[in-house]
Amino acid sequence: MSEIPRKAVQRTAKLASLPIGVAGRVVGGWGKRLAGRSSEEVNAEVSAKTAEQVFAVLGQLKGGAMKFGQALSVFEAAVPDELAEPYREALTKLQTAAPPMPARTTHRVLAEQLGSGWVKRFAEFDDDPAASASIGQVHRAVWHDGRDVAVKVQYPGADEALQADLKQLLRFSRVLQAIMPGAEVKPLLEELRDRYLEELDYRTEAGNQRVFAKAFDGDEHVLVPRVVASSPKVMVTEWTDGTPLSHVIRSGEREERDLAGRLLAEFHFSAPSRSGLLHADPHPGNFMLGADGRLRVLDFGAVARLPDGLPPTLGLMTRLALDGRSRDLLELLRSEHFIRPGTELAEQDVLNYLGPFVEPLRAETFHFTRKWLQKQAERVGDLRSPDSQTGRSLNLPPQYLLIHRVTLGATGILCQLDANVPTHAIVARWQPGFAD
Structure with missing residues (x-):
């Protein structure tokens, strides 16, 4: 059996262990209830152990499993503390860590993608990866013109691994639902699958990054590294340093947390208007806080194409909910197909449901926790x-699914940061349809 199929089998076996483990814990939970323990106590223990196993398995994998783990990591803030604590560290590791591939494999990919004389294109190249991602790893190097660069090299067989892992994860959506309260896991997985398959050609990512870099060139708040060279499985960009948001989340001072939160919110809402694109991979491993106070943004493989910026419908919906205009809100939701034909809903019930979500806009500054x-x-x-x-x-119409997922992910990071953010002013400036 070749190396790639063998690894695919190993990944499938690890993923397959998830529902088996959950089933065993559920049966064990029944036994503990019979022994006199309360259902709340047993359910909390089962959920915690389920989460611990899920992230232990995802943490060993590359491909789609790790990508989903990274996406899932931003929802950690929504999990009750007594359940989140056992695996919070595992979630953080998913954002930046994966087992490295051997140097000889890295060299082979570089030769295939940049030519047999690839070494001459670099003045220096560090064989030890500086960071790892779900489908590739990053090496620090010096380009032939003296620029410090980051070289992202895709894992051989990443395309097969990505598709196989996502297929398996779709089968286990009910298991994963147990650790994502309030979220629909299967549609999220399906949307992530479609988005992540686009990331397999680094030339697409390079094109996206060039657009962002141009839009934010010289910006006083955001820095996007320029692309130096690209091929289907190798991408070279200018190197940038900073403190990963995962570190700020874990041990940042109040000033750092608030600055990171403000910059992240500003980037999320302003990017569609400025670049026509929405960065669609929000997890702390893709953002750093630089010594100059600017937000560094990485990884542009997944984007939403919004040439006209964020849809005005979302801004108007937010404004109506904020102002308590329940009848107008219900009519807008019905006309924009957020309510299926034939579904009867009371206007006050809709306002009660959406009202708390716009709470961050009710004051000049909101404390995300x-x-x-x-x-x-x-x-x-x-x-x-x-x-x-x-x-x-x-109902969430398909054209809003990605925007909803990314906004929810960004909100999760703000809550992990425990940041105070002037959300109202940011949304008022950048969200069409919201104007005060």
Whole structure:
């Protein structure tokens, strides 16, 4: 058996262990209930152990499994603290770490992509990877003209691994649902699958990054590294340093947290208007805070193409919810197909459901916390809750799915940062349809 199929089999076996492990814990939980322990205590233990196994498995993998783990990591802030604590560190590792490939393999890919004389294109090349990603790893080097560069090299067989892993993960969406309260996992997985398959050709990512770099050239708040060279499986960009947001989340001072949160929110809402693109891979491993106070943005493989900026419908919807205009809000949702034909909803129920989501816009500055996000997740995830019933009656049109997922992901990072952010002013400036 060749190396790539063997690894694919190993990945499949690890992923297959997830539902088996969950089943065993559920059966064990029944036994503990019979032994007199409360259902709440047992359910908390089962959920914690499920999460621990999921992230332990995802942490060993590359390809689609790791990519999903990275996307999942931003939802950690929505998980109750007593469940999140056992695997919070595993989530952080998913954002930046994966096992490295041997130097000889790296050299082979570079020769295939840049030509047999690839060494001459660099003044220096460090064989030890500086960072790893889901489908490739990054090496620090010096380009032939003296520029410090980052060289992203795709893992051989990453395309097969990505497709196989995403296919397996779609089968396990119910298992993963257990650790993402308030979120629909299967549509998220399907959308991630479509987006991540686009990332396999680094030339596409390079094109996206060039657009962002041009749009933010000279910006006082955001730095996007310029692209130096690209091929299908190798991309060379200018090197940039900074403190990863995962470090700020773990041990940052208040000033650092608030600055990172403000810059991230500004980038998220302004990018579509400035570049016609939305950065669609929001997790802390893709952002750094530079010594100059600017946000460094990395990894442009996944984007949403929004040539006209963010849809005005979202701004108007937010404004109506903020102003409590329940009848107008219901009519807008119905006309824009957020409510399926034939579905009856009371206008006040819709306002009650959406109102708390716009709470960050009610004051000049909002304090994003895990507790706030946990409250929202519990509110919409509890099947007994009226808000949950309303949410299940609403529909998210396909053209808004990616924007919704990215906004939710960015919000998750803000809550992990515990940041105070002038959200109202940022949204008022950059979100069409919201104007005060």
